[in-house]
Amino acid sequence: MSNKRAALLLAQLLVCLLALTGCHGSKGLEAFAVPQEFDETQQHEITFWAKNDTNMTQVAIYEDAIRGFEALYPNIRVNLRLYTDYSKIYNDVITNIATQTTPNVCITYPDHIATYMTGTNSVVPLDALFENEKYGLGGSEVRFDSPTQEEIIGQFLGECVLGGRHYAVPFMRSTEACYVNRTYVEALGFTLPETLTWDFIWEVSEAAMTKDEEGNFLVNGQKVMIPFIYKSTDNMMIQMLRQRNAGYSTDDGRIEIFNDTTRELLYTVAEHAKSGAFSTFKISSYPANFLNAGQCIFAVDSTAGATWMGPDAPLIDISEEKLVDFEIEVMTIPQFDPEHPKMISQGPSVCIFNKEDPQEVLASWLFTQYLLTNDVQIAYACTEGYVPVTSKAQSSGAYQEYLARSGEDNDEHYDVKIRASKLLLDNTHSTFVTPVYNGSASLRSAAGQMIEEVTKAVRRKKTVDDAFMEKLFADMTSLYRLDQLAGQGKTEMIGEDDPGPLPDAAVALIAALAGTWILMGAYVLRQRIRKKK
Amino acid sequence: MKKFIAVLLTLSMILVGCAALAEGVMTHADYAAAEIDAEVVVETYVQAKQSWWDNKATVYCQSEDGAYFLYEMACPEEDYAKLVPGTKIRVTGYKGEWAGEVEIVDATFEILEGCYIAEPADMTALLGTDELIAHQNELAVFKGMTIEAIEYKNGQPGDDIYVTASVNGQSYSFCVEVYLTGTDTDVYKAVGELKAGDVVDIEGFLYWYEGVNPHIISIKAAA
Numbered sequence: 001m002s003n004k005r006a007a008l009l010l011a012q013l014l015v016c017l018l019a020l021t022g023c024h025g026s027k028g029l030e031a032f033a034v035p036q037e038f039d040e041t042q043q044h045e046i047t048f049w050a051k052n053d054t055n056m057t058q059v060a061i062y063e064d065a066i067r068g069f070e071a072l073y074p075n076i077r078v079n080l081r082l083y084t085d086y087s088k089i090y091n092d093v094i095t096n097i098a099t100q101t102t103p104n105v106c107i108t109y110p111d112h113i114a115t116y117m118t119g120t121n122s123v124v125p126l127d128a129l130f131e132n133e134k135y136g137l138g139g140s141e142v143r144f145d146s147p148t149q150e151e152i153i154g155q156f157l158g159e160c161v162l163g164g165r166h167y168a169v170p171f172m173r174s175t176e177a178c179y180v181n182r183t184y185v186e187a188l189g190f191t192l193p194e195t196l197t198w199d200f201i202w203e204v205s206e207a208a209m210t211k212d213e214e215g216n217f218l219v220n221g222q223k224v225m226i227p228f229i230y231k232s233t234d235n236m237m238i239q240m241l242r243q244r245n246a247g248y249s250t251d252d253g254r255i256e257i258f259n260d261t262t263r264e265l266l267y268t269v270a271e272h273a274k275s276g277a278f279s280t281f282k283i284s285s286y287p288a289n290f291l292n293a294g295q296c297i298f299a300v301d302s303t304a305g306a307t308w309m310g311p312d313a314p315l316i317d318i319s320e321e322k323l324v325d326f327e328i329e330v331m332t333i334p335q336f337d338p339e340h341p342k343m344i345s346q347g348p349s350v351c352i353f354n355k356e357d358p359q360e361v362l363a364s365w366l367f368t369q370y371l372l373t374n375d376v377q378i379a380y381a382c383t384e385g386y387v388p389v390t391s392k393a394q395s396s397g398a399y400q401e402y403l404a405r406s407g408e409d410n411d412e413h414y415d416v417k418i419r420a421s422k423l424l425l426d427n428t429h430s431t432f433v434t435p436v437y438n439g440s441a442s443l444r445s446a447a448g449q450m451i452e453e454v455t456k457a458v459r460r461k462k463t464v465d466d467a468f469m470e471k472l473f474a475d476m477t478s479l480y481r482l483d484q485l486a487g488q489g490k491t492e493m494i495g496e497d498d499p500g501p502l503p504d505a506a507v508a509l510i511a512a513l514a515g516t517w518i519l520m521g522a523y524v525l526r527q528r529i530r531k532k533k
Numbered sequence: 534m535k536k537f538i539a540v541l542l543t544l545s546m547i548l549v550g551c552a553a554l555a556e557g558v559m560t561h562a563d564y565a566a567a568e569i570d571a572e573v574v575v576e577t578y579v580q581a582k583q584s585w586w587d588n589k590a591t592v593y594c595q596s597e598d599g600a601y602f603l604y605e606m607a608c609p610e611e612d613y614a615k616l617v618p619g620t621k622i623r624v625t626g627y628k629g630e631w632a633g634e635v636e637i638v639d640a641t642f643e644i645l646e647g648c649y650i651a652e653p654a655d656m657t658a659l660l661g662t663d664e665l666i667a668h669q670n671e672l673a674v675f676k677g678m679t680i681e682a683i684e685y686k687n688g689q690p691g692d693d694i695y696v697t698a699s700v701n702g703q704s705y706s707f708c709v710e711v712y713l714t715g716t717d718t719d720v721y722k723a724v725g726e727l728k729a730g731d732v733v734d735i736e737g738f739l740y741w742y743e744g745v746n747p748h749i750i751s752i753k754a755a756a
Contacts, residue, residue, distance in 0.1 A: 052687070054687075059687065060688075082687040084692060285632035286632070318743045319743070456627075461570075
């Protein structure tokens with residue numbers, strides 16, 4: 001083989017290699033680039049998939065927001081599709097990524113975005129849009145009073161960063177609260193502490209299990225009493241671990257949840273589930289329904305569920321004759337260290353899906369930005385125990401007046417709802433989020449499922465011991481494929497710029513190339529040696 | 534002779550084993566008497582399927598002596614297709630109660646020989662009585678119901694529809710469960726077109742959510 005022929009072969013191999021690797025990562029859309037101008041002569045129809053809390057006022061606010069936006073931008077039409085469940089949105093988006101029929105704008109959770117990002121360029125990174133002088137946050141050409149980036153609460157905006165870039169903007173924020181039947185706590189001879197602790201809740205809950213000779217619980221005179229019900233066991237485990245400074249996962253996706261603290265927490269859950277003092281939403285039903293029927297003392301649910309809590313709640317899901325009158329208290333979730341409370345930050349964010357037409361993406365961005373205006377932020381925050389995500393809205397006169405009118409009525413100014421919002425406003429500095437990467441949603445599910453499994457096991461009179469725990473950890477690893485996640489890397493490696501790991505064929509080609517180089521080197525060397533001779 | 538005795542013994546052991554298995558299967562009365570969280574084994578017949586997702590199926594079943602709601606039963610997708618109405622199955626799981634709905638959870642199943650399709654029973658007279666709950670999950674018909682309100686869960690078509698209907702001056706809640714009867718079904722469309730004051734016969738499974746809340750599968754103008 002001559003040097004020339006070898007070089008030609010090498011060149012051909014390189015072309016093949018580049019073509020092969022180039023294919024990988026380019027099957028999706030081109031990366032979005034912000035257009036110089038927004039073309040207002042072009043008509044756009046964008047879809048917005050939104051979630052509401054089975055709350056028609058929220059639906060009305062979305063519709064109002066769309067009307068207001070369309071009036072400002074007559075060339076953009078927004079079609080609203082409503083959901084009441086984040087997981088349904090997640091499933092539908094995943095289904096639609098494959099067919100490139102995703103919505104334009106979508107209410108979402110960062111965990112879910114991490115999965116969406118496995119589609120090449122499927123989710124639009126927003127940093128360039130934020131900073132765009134004309135159409136960015138507070139941009140000169142934006143036709144409404146949009147917030148600047150600095151006016152979005154930094155902590156909330158930070159929760160939308162994946163792999164060093166913003167892939168969403170926060171829309172609303174909430175946390176969890178413990179809604180307490182103070183009347184029953186005091187009837188049992190206890191005084192509510194300033195900050196609830198886990199020990200206090202377990203102690204009161206066990207005390208509430210005493211029955212009379214006819215099998216009625218002494219505290220409520222009914223046949224049913226589950227003193228402590230947790231809505232989201234995912235959050236329960238995550239927050240307990242964080243409060244104990246125990247492992248959950250590293251930022252790059254290494255699973256740490258299967259540790260001694262988790263084991264210890266599960267034994268405690270088992271102990272109180274066995275006595276009937278503790279149950280979960282998945283096993284028993286909505287905490288609010290039990291609380292309002294006088295069948296629960298500590299109901300932990302989102303602050304965004306506050307309008308369902310209490311005998312005077314504007315939203316009630318049980319019949320009137322089942323309602324029991326009691327004094328309700330809205331408190332932070334139980335803590336291990338009350339001096340240093342920790343609670344989860346949650347609530348909807350908004351992401352934008354990429355499309356072939358950058359003008360359509362820009363239209364989507366303008367609508368997304370509109371959702372951050374004071375009118376939308378305050379109106380939506382007032383529907384539940386949410387807080388607005390901009391300092392601009394939080395400090396506005398209208399919002400401050402809303403907070404000040406707590407308790408004036410049992411509708412817009414329902415005191416439990418406003419107290420829930422204030423709880424988050426007062427504790428924003430104590431909130432946290434868990435690391436986000438492709439698969440973090442699975443770990444989150446596993447965290448809660450362990451509590452569910454332990455609770456079910458003791459209710460079914462099974463033995464919860466070390467062998468049970470070992471099997472549980474193994475089952476969770478297998479069910480949620482956590483062994484496939486472990487240490488697989490940050491989401492930033494799965495985004496638009498990095499094509500991800502090379503396909504097997506490319507790896508084989510590189511190996512062949514390396515082999516060819518070695519052979520060619522050996523050939524050239526041999527020829528030179530011959531010439532010298 | 535020794536061989537004959539050995540075969541006989543083996544056969545008798547198999548028969549004893551089968552009898553023990555059959556003994557483990559509960560009647561509906563046994564099931565009703567079982568405590569919540571108890572392990573249960575029933576043989577019953579598929580009447581309708583609500584959903585399949587992530588190898589879990591939610592199914593309405595009924596036998597001659599009572600009905601069962603199987604919530605998120607382990608079910609590979611290929612087996613889900615086999616669960617056509619009438620199919621006999623043996624279900625092993627745990628008795629659970631969620632918001633008043635008694636159901637079998639964490640279940641597995643096997644398909645058996647046999648077929649049964651339940652006829653809807655007229656339970657109009659049982660509305661508002663304590664007797665109604667004994668028929669939980671059965672296929673029922675409620676006749677001469679006056680529509681009071683129709684409300685989409687989301688305020689627009691796409692999700693469940695909540696129906697309030699009355700008879701003899703008492704109002705009752707019904708639901709078009711979108712996982713059971715999707716937006717493209719005749720019943721979903723028909724219920725969406727109902728107006729307050731319409732008088733209808735409502736057929737559905739006697740589901741419970743904080744009280745009776747049948748899942749509607751058919752609706753027609755009252756005869």
